Amino acid sequence: MEALHYLCTHKIVTIDSSSLFSVSFEQIGILHNRFKQLSHNEETLLRENFSKIPDLECNPIRSQIIEAFFDRRNFRQNGEGTVEEIGFEEFLVTMSHFRPPTLNMSEHQREGVRRDKLRFLFNMHDTDNDGTITLEEYRHVVEELLSLSEAMEKDTAKSIADAAMLEVASISMGHMEPDEFYEGITFEHFLKLLNGFEIESRMYVRFLNMDTTTLCK
């Protein structure tokens, strides 16, 4: 109820009415509890709070995930830059990118959800916020992804990123002149690239109705 009250006062529901639709108030309440737990009952969360989560420690892309929570682009349409601390509202908005799909989505809605989710992923790549994923950025992500398998050489990640980039170029720029240079993946290309990858029905977190805050640190 506290969370509900919180919502009403901060008018989160109005931010994106459809985005929170499939998450019930109970679930928001649970998330709020979790938020409190992470922030040690403060109003805001800092990066340190995140990096102390033990479960997250072995995630290869931990830093990207944490950054995503402090990235203004994920809060609203034209946000830019990063913030130092986030409140529950931002926390929730970031989470809302992971809402499960609903049964009766119109094609239009589906496309919207799809763009939204892809945008989130795209932002994780595009660290300097220039609207393109450059080869460097891509490599960085791939390296991070592969960083856990200790047997991996850095070069492998690099060459994979290179090959992937080449693939992007071939998919998105069908006819390139020989002297053309593909400087990076724009969001449009990104959409095209993952066309057919049903992210709208795959990228979701099932928010439980059960309060698990006592179970995890």
Place this chain on the structure above:
Amino acid sequence: MDVTTARVVLIIFAFSSLLHGSGGEIPPKPTGGVTLVPPVLPDDGPQAFPDAEKANMPVFTMDYPRIQIPFEITMWVLLASFAKIGFHVYKKITVWVPESCLLITIGLIVGGIMHSVHEEPPAVLTSNVFFLYMLPPIVLDSGYFMPTRPFFENIGTVLWFAVVGTLWNSIGIGMSLFAICQIEAFGVQDINLQENLLFATIISAVDPVAVLSVFEDVSVNEQLYIVVFGECLFNDAVTVVLYNMFNFVAEMPVVEPVDVFLGVARFFVVGLGGMGFGILFGFTAAFTTRFTSKVREIEPLFIFMYSYLAYLVAELFAISSIMAIVTCALTMKYYVEENVSQRSCTTIRHVVKMLGCISETLIFFFLGVVTITTAHEWNWGYILFTLLFAFVWRGLGVLVLTQIINPFRTIPFNMKDQFGLAYGGLRGAISFALVFTLPDSIGRKQLFITATIAVILFTVFLQGISIRPLIEFINVRRTNRNLDTINVEVHCRLMEHTMAGIEDLCGQWSHFYWKDKFMKFNNRILRKILIRDNRAESSIVALYKKLELQNAMEILDTVSGDISAAPSIESLYEDKKSSKPKKKFLAPDLKNMHDILSKNMYKIRQRTVAYTNKHALPNESQSREILIRRHASIRRSLRPGSFQSSATPKSHKYFSLPAGKSLDSKFPPAKQSYTDDQETMSETAYPSRRSRFGQPSRSSSRAMMPLRRLDTLTEVHSVDMVDESSGSGGGTSRTNAGDPHTPVPTKVSRPMTPETGIAKRKRRSGLRPHLLQAGPWNPETTQHGTLCSGGLSGTRRCESVPGLFERTLQGLYNTTTCSYHPKTR
């Protein structure tokens, strides 16, 4: 219009098969008159040399009874196999009419002929034969080729439908039929409740082979596909358990309430016990294959023996043997395929497929024969109501069960999916075999057989034929399954990690959490115990290698086409080629994909579709095989002296060759000309960095491969131009042009090539940077997007295929010089 042609051809095939059929039929005749053979000699003998006859050595004798049983089995199998060949000669038939229909049709015809000559059908299908020999291959086949990832993602729904759905159907149909039996007009009052339940159990075993191949063709969404697939598999297990239970109950004079509870308890014991045995034997099998590196020849045997052992032991304790063999296959597959050599892996897959296929074919075939030749008891009321109830309860069951399961599913089944599920409930081989093996103590066995056959024929023919148009008409949600690009894999992985992270963040556990945990456990413990070479591999790397290797294979493929004597691969690829393309045209949305494909110019990808048809080897096998082949090649390269050969020239271009490691030593001198040269090629193509004695990490050798491939890009013309044109643009620069061991960043900029036309095309091929090195490519061949074998002469290709392959080819040409000359130009 097509239908008529299909019909005509069907008839032609039926008759052509009959010609074979008559071959298969002759043997039974002598069974009646075994005397047909012996008279031949005595006729001559007694007249000419009445006395000397005993002493003389018979010049020609026949002893048919001695070979009768194996001979007849062979002829039946052959006949069924010929029928299968026949169907695929004319492709359109199998598109519109499921194979099972055709098999039954042929069976009917053969049965008709046998009936007209008053020949008894072979009494092959006894309970023991079926349960001990025919069923295991079928189930092993489904279990082994179960798509693992989607299965575990949907395991709840699958089990829900398989277990509860089957119970629902059995009990529902059984009860309703029992109610019908009370109506005097039908004259079936003597069938009691137990027998009705037994019969209902038999006809609730769904067997949607035909549906699955349709689903695969129209690429329906993954969830629907896997639920149908998994349902049919576990539903068999449940059915057999129920069958045995009711069989037992049907013979009990009185059923007390406590028996019902015991029955329920037994149900769980049987199911879970089977699962336990399966896991046990699966791990044992995996563990055994860890040590088979020296006895490659019998490697595949372990897989079959262990699965069969799991089955038999489960049978011994009267627990669910189907469960046991399925879980065994599921458990060991992952580990075994990493342990065994690539050849063994291919063998395992082929044999599993082959056995399953034969078994099923035979059952359907017998179904047709038996339909004609057995005595039937036709009871309009009972049979029509059986049909009705089977249909209604299936529909109701899906409807109700989906409503219950939907809230727990992230992607709920909509009405169309539910229709697909319900309509896909064809009855098949299992039902038939079960009813046929009913004990004779069941009074109305004949009626049950007739009713079951009616249900099977009805569902297989009506539903099986109509499901394709219906599915296409109602436009069930579809999935684009053919997305094996690196980018998709990278982002899929990124997404999964992100989700796992988010779940950790908000303290919620679900699928990804557990998957994460299992993968960790797997990598840390299981793999170490079960796999010889236990380095965990990221799926991104795996996919990357796969794609790289596909390119490699593609090139090698064309080469192998040239080296005329390479029958093994030829045949292996032929069947893939021939079976895939015809399906391609069916799904309109494949066009889309095709665009992407043609842009990428991955010719080879057209052969890879992610799902398995029950009657075809799974298409992912290609990639798996390649990967495994690679593993094998690394291992193989460790075996000293296995492929020692005399002089083979060194390649100069191959500057990243690991020091002290002579690749050339691994070219088998004469092997390529007649053996699986693809394998040997890939073996040689990816030399490992491992020395023969010390064993540096495998990953380093793995890492070598991509690097080398990308290295070849540096050999592309315009290292300098790249720098000029893009030095500032992308913020990336080449760092290591001189160092052969580090990859040169694949500049995504276009190298300026003189032969723009070719280069452009090649460039689209994304992952084939080596092709950018357009040297002597023949424009014609490249324009077709294929490297057709005639287009490039041997020596030329030798130059044009860079890096890795060059050496291979050189080795090849050297070893096969006498037989191989550049053909053209």
